[in-house]
Amino acid sequence: NWDMGSFIANAIEEIRTKVGDKQVLCGLSGGVDSAVAAVLIHKAIGDQLVCVFVNNGLLRKGEAEMVLKLFRDNYKIRLQYANAEEAFLSALAGVSEPEAKRKIIGKVFIDTFYSEARKAGEISFLAQGTLYPDVIESKSPSGGPSATIKSHHNVGGLPEDLKWDLLEPLRELFKDEVRALGRELGLPEVLVTRHPFPGPGLGVRCVGEVTKERLDTLRDVDAIFIDEIRKAGLYHDIWQALACLLPVKSVGVQGDERTYEEVCSLRAVTSEDAMTADWFRFPADVLQRAASRICNEVSGVNRVLYDITSKPPGTIEWE
Numbered sequence: 001n002w003d004m005g006s007f008i009a010n011a012i013e014e015i016r017t018k019v020g021d022k023q024v025l026c027g028l029s030g031g032v033d034s035a036v037a038a039v040l041i042h043k044a045i046g047d048q049l050v051c052v053f054v055n056n057g058l059l060r061k062g063e064a065e066m067v068l069k070l071f072r073d074n075y076k077i078r079l080q081y082a083n084a085e086e087a088f089l090s091a092l093a094g095v096s097e098p099e100a101k102r103k104i105i106g107k108v109f110i111d112t113f114y115s116e117a118r119k120a121g122e123i124s125f126l127a128q129g130t131l132y133p134d135v136i137e138s139k140s141p142s143g144g145p146s147a148t149i150k151s152h153h154n155v156g157g158l159p160e161d162l163k164w165d166l167l168e169p170l171r172e173l174f175k176d177e178v179r180a181l182g183r184e185l186g187l188p189e190v191l192v193t194r195h196p197f198p199g200p201g202l203g204v205r206c207v208g209e210v211t212k213e214r215l216d217t218l219r220d221v222d223a224i225f226i227d228e229i230r231k232a233g234l235y236h237d238i239w240q241a242l243a244c245l246l247p248v249k250s251v252g253v254q255g256d257e258r259t260y261e262e263v264c265s266l267r268a269v270t271s272e273d274a275m276t277a278d279w280f281r282f283p284a285d286v287l288q289r290a291a292s293r294i295c296n297e298v299s300g301v302n303r304v305l306y307d308i309t310s311k312p313p314g315t316i317e318w319e
């Protein structure tokens with residue numbers, strides 16, 4: 001069986017041998033794979049690692065703060081923080097079509113990431129949290145000469161002036177093993193067991209137009225939904241739970257007033273691999289508490305739907 005102690009010792013040895021006295025750049029996403037890769041590499045080479053964290057303005061509530069606190073303050077990893085919210089939001093202004101949104105988000109991400117990388121000095125390696133299933137899926141040549149950014153960002157090769165080799169210390173591991181490794185390296189349980197979150201973030205959950213105001217509303221809705229799921233002890237029974245803000249308004253009555261506000265949809269699914277999924281059967285009282293808190297606590301929302309579409313025919317995300 002898999003022996004973690006010897007995996008870590010071997011990985012550290014391999015990273016040191018490969019990297020020598022060169023510098024490694026690692027993008028942090030807030031997810032478990034990049035976090036584990038970064039902490040493992042940091043254990044091996046310390047300050048030869050520079051991490052970049054791009055805030056695209058499409059993150060969940062408190063996520064940027066969590067990442068900064070954990071990696072900068074706790075692990076003392078060199079971390080460049082790019083708050084690019086404005087660049088993303090202005091590029092997304094007026095765009096509603098899902099694939100157009102993804103393209104824009106991918107492009108602004110890459111531009112921001114490369115410009116941060118150029119500030120980081122002489123970099124020789126790009127570290128990625130590629131796992132074994134990603135390797136199989138993409139059949140990518142092992143550590144080829146020109147690195148590419150993980151496929152969901154839809155980019156080809158690197159620009160001319162950035163010549164990086166890939167460093168992928170997790171490429172032989174399955175997700176469960178990455179989680180176990182994360183725990184061993186002291187990463188908090190909330191991060192290690194986090195539900196998947198798409199690269200384009202809340203951009204594809206703000207159905208229709210993406211604005212700062214709608215994102216803030218959605219962040220509040222999402223936080224309440226996840227909080228109620230955790231309080232009910234159901235977080236780990238669910239593959240992924242998400243909230244979407246719909247481009248629909250509905251009439252409601254709150255207090256003595258008629259309101260005309262936005263509608264949100266909650267979705268939770270069970271799945272093995274995200275290829276197929278079934279909607280999660282919540283106890284009614286959990287949905288009731290979430291819905292009532294959302295309408296009471298989030299201004300701008302007056303109606304809550306629960307999505308009972310399986311995949312197929314629906315996808316997990318709405319866009």
Ligand code: XMP
Nearest residue numbers: 102152196197198199200274311315316317
């Ligand atoms: P769908 O919505 O296609 O999603 O059923 C399957 C899984 O993939 C995630 N997802 C994405 N992840 N970039 C990503 O990194 C994307 O553009 C993207 N779209 C969907 C989704 O959250 C689910 O876990």
